[in-house]
Amino acid sequence: MATVEPGTTRTGRARELGLLVGAVVLGMGAFAQVELAMNDTLPADFYLSTAGLIVLATALHLLVRRVAPFADQVILPVAVALNGIGLAMIHRLDLAEQASGRTSELAGKQLGITAVGVVAAAVVLVVLRDHRVLRKRAYLAMVLAIGLIVLPFVPGLGVANYGARIWISVAGFSLQPAELAKIALAIFFAGYLVTNRDTLALAGPRVLGVQLPRARDLGPLIVVWAVCLAILVLQRDLGTSLLIFGLFVAMLYVATERISWIAIGMVLFAGGAALAAKTFGHVAARFDVWLNPMDPAIYDRAPGGSYQLVQGLFGLASGGLFGTGWGQGHPDLVTFAESDFIIAALGEELGLTGLLGVLMLYVILVQRGFRTAIGVRDGFGKLLASGLAFVIAWQVFVVVGGITRVIPLTGLTTPFLAYGGSSLLANWIIVAILLRISDAARRPAPLPVRGGSAPVIHEASATPEEDADDEPDDAVPYPGPEPDTQATEVIR
Amino acid sequence: MSELTITLLRLGYLAALWLFVLVAIGVLRRDIYGTRVSTRATEHRGQRSRVTTSTAPSNGPEPRPRPSEARATRLVVTDGNLTGTTIPLGASAILIGRAAACTLVLDDDYASSRHARIFPQGDQWVVEDLGSTNGTFVGSERLVEPLVLAVGTPVRIGQSVLELQR
Numbered sequence: 008m009a010t011v012e013p014g015t016t017r018t019g020r021a022r023e024l025g026l027l028v029g030a031v032v033l034g035m036g037a038f039a040q041v042e043l044a045m046n047d048t049l050p051a052d053f054y055l056s057t058a059g060l061i062v063l064a065t066a067l068h069l070l071v072r073r074v075a076p077f078a079d080q081v082i083l084p085v086a087v088a089l090n091g092i093g094l095a096m097i098h099r100l101d102l103a104e105q106a107s108g109r110t111s112e113l114a115g116k117q118l119g120i121t122a123v124g125v126v127a128a129a130v131v132l133v134v135l136r137d138h139r140v141l142r143k144r145a146y147l148a149m150v151l152a153i154g155l156i157v158l159p160f161v162p163g164l165g166v167a168n169y170g171a172r173i174w175i176s177v178a179g180f181s182l183q184p185a186e187l188a189k190i191a192l193a194i195f196f197a198g199y200l201v202t203n204r205d206t207l208a209l210a211g212p213r214v215l216g217v218q219l220p221r222a223r224d225l226g227p228l229i230v231v232w233a234v235c236l237a238i239l240v241l242q243r244d245l246g247t248s249l250l251i252f253g254l255f256v257a258m259l260y261v262a263t264e265r266i267s268w269i270a271i272g273m274v275l276f277a278g279g280a281a282l283a284a285k286t287f288g289h290v291a292a293r294f295d296v297w298l299n300p301m302d303p304a305i306y307d308r309a310p311g312g313s314y315q316l317v318q319g320l321f322g323l324a325s326g327g328l329f330g331t332g333w334g335q336g337h338p339d340l341v342t343f344a345e346s347d348f349i350i351a352a353l354g355e356e357l358g359l360t361g362l363l364g365v366l367m368l369y370v371i372l373v374q375r376g377f378r379t380a381i382g383v384r385d386g387f388g389k390l391l392a393s394g395l396a397f398v399i400a401w402q403v404f405v406v407v408g409g410i411t412r413v414i415p416l417t418g419l420t421t422p423f424l425a426y427g428g429s430s431l432l433a434n435w436i437i438v439a440i441l442l443r444i445s446d447a448a449r450r451p452a453p454l455p456v457r458g459g460s461a462p463v464i465h466e467a468s469a470t471p472e473e474d475a476d477d478e479p480d481d482a483v484p485y486p487g488p489e490p491d492t493q494a495t496e497v498i499r
Numbered sequence: 500m501s502e503l504t505i506t507l508l509r510l511g512y513l514a515a516l517w518l519f520v521l522v523a524i525g526v527l528r529r530d531i532y533g534t535r536v537s538t539r540a541t542e543h544r545g546q547r548s549r550v551t552t553s554t555a556p557s558n559g560p561e562p563r564p565r566p567s568e569a570r571a572t573r574l575v576v577t578d579g580n581l582t583g584t585t586i587p588l589g590a591s592a593i594l595i596g597r598a599a600a601c602t603l604v605l606d607d608d609y610a611s612s613r614h615a616r617i618f619p620q621g622d623q624w625v626v627e628d629l630g631s632t633n634g635t636f637v638g639s640e641r642l643v644e645p646l647v648l649a650v651g652t653p654v655r656i657g658q659s660v661l662e663l664q665r
Contacts, residue, residue, distance in 0.1 A: 022526050029519045036515060040508055081523050088519060332509030357513065364516040371523050384599040
């Protein structure tokens with residue numbers, strides 16, 4: 008027989024501040040080492056960038072203290088650390104480009120986008136006071152997602168780069184709307200599945216001990232599969248279709264606990280991938296590159312050769328166990344080292360040890376997302392948090408797997424590290440939503456489970472103000488510091 | 500810069516990175532939140548009683564005390580997917596339903612979001628249906644008005660059965 012009792016909750020904001028200091032030190036330490044290695048001095052704008060990063064991190068930390076005092080204390084520092092390391096590597100590649108006579112100012116742009124992303128995260132935290140309001144907007148989110156995905160087809164707006172039509176160009180800024188669409192899709196899937204998961208999980212025949220879904224319940228899966236294939240065909244974007252399909256299958260599994268959905272999903276994807284590899288030259292080329300990168304014919308092939316992948320592998324190899332050190336290697340030899348291949352660049356300069364450290368940061372981030380999903384009490388929040396955490400994990404797997412030749416290379420960005428505005432913006436919004444859900448998850452239960460004993464809140468300064476906005480009916484206002492009022496507060 | 504400084508900086512950065520990772524993990528290790536489920540020493544008896552109650556509900560291993568002499572100390576779920584969950588009784592009422600705000604949150608399509616509550620009145624505990632769709636049953640009677648709940652009387656809410664125990 009088990010007893011359920013409330014645990015004591017610490018807001019942990021002081022720990023978050025401590026970790027944030029470490030995160031900023033990591034980012035700026037990398038920046039300083041790059042400068043010292045390549046220019047032997049610290050430039051004037053080093054202190055400016057340092058101040059910028061400190062201001063951004065502090066502002067977000069203070070905001071979290073105010074609007075989400077119980078939010079997870081590790082998510083924000085890890086995001087800042089990854090972002091800082093990414094900025095340092097992009098700056099390092101800028102310097103290498105400038106040394107060879109080209110102009111490259113990507114780091115400055117990326118810092119600007121970081122600021123935009125942090126502001127977007129702050130706006131999400133302030134506006135979204137309860138993640139459950141998103142559930143009511145699930146179908147709006149679906150319309151938004153589809154709108155964003157088809158945006159690159161709008162004439163005059165969409166731009167095709169490197170064979171993929173996934174960018175739009177507005178007033179000189181190019182944007183990848185699919186990055187934002189993935190958040191909207193996660194919201195829609197969570198809203199849809201929380202309503203329909205019982206029929207998806209329970210109805211249907213059992214075959215060989217596996218619960219199969221009914222044919223009509225397969226409908227949504229088929230529709231999403233078809234949409235992904237359409238993206239693959241029309242936009243020539245393997246990455247996005249892989250991302251959306253993986254997200255949907257993962258969320259189906261979280262919602263229903265049925266392995267059969269994963270099996271069906273994998274069969275469908277394998278079929279789709281095989282079909283695509285047969286039909287489209289660019290997909291077939293990716294498979295060639297993956298399987299025989301060292302073949303001279305494939306290495307030298309003009310478009311779609313394995314040059315980039317092999318250079319990345321050589322970079323990782325020359326990094327060895329401890330790396331060449333910041334600014335000491337030649338990561339600029341790889342094309343797109345600042346975006347698609349930033350993991351290879353980091354692997355070269357930080358070595359296996361550093362790369363595993365960076366991957367550990369992702370593991371922590373994803374673990375916090377799933378822990379939040381377990382801790383939060385409403386089904387929609389659980390699905391949304393696990394979906395968003397899965398998106399980060401899946402993107403890291405697809406990118407790192409592609410660079411290390413575990414799977415064929417696809418064009419997805421490394422969250423927070425890679426150069427790219429839409430991706431960074433989207434990931435900061437994901438962090439904000441995860442912070443919001445984790446605030447709901449870690450906040451002490453409105454009613455103590457053991458009668459009479461109120462949940463202990465440690466930092467007195469962290470008492471949140473009452474939410475006055477339109478909360479759903481079943482949301483109970485935070486009880487306030489006096490335990491006496493609790494019983495009457497809940498039973499209305 | 501000398502070769503030594505560069506090497507020290509390079510390795511120092513890796514150490515700092517891993518220190519950050521380990522400190523973050525250390526913070527996570529201490530960050531235990533939510534409810535704590537502690538297993539009682541009578542684990543074996545508890546499991547056996549669960550099995551027997553599901554096969555022969557009327558013949559549980561624990562002898563039921565007569566209502567008058569007992570003062571309930573806990574609310575126990577004896578059937579349904581939360582079987583075995585125990586809620587210690589204190590001074591405040593217990594709200595049961597599907598809503599996340601309830602003390603006992605049932606994941607059950609047949610329960611309403613605020614289904615019923617059990618509250619103390621003097622020495623006794625009273626069960627009250629909060630206008631649920633599918634009703635609250637004490638024994639086989641559907642509850643229409645608040646009823647004093649005796650220790651050991653099964654209360655059915657949706658697919659779950661609860662009872663007060665000493």
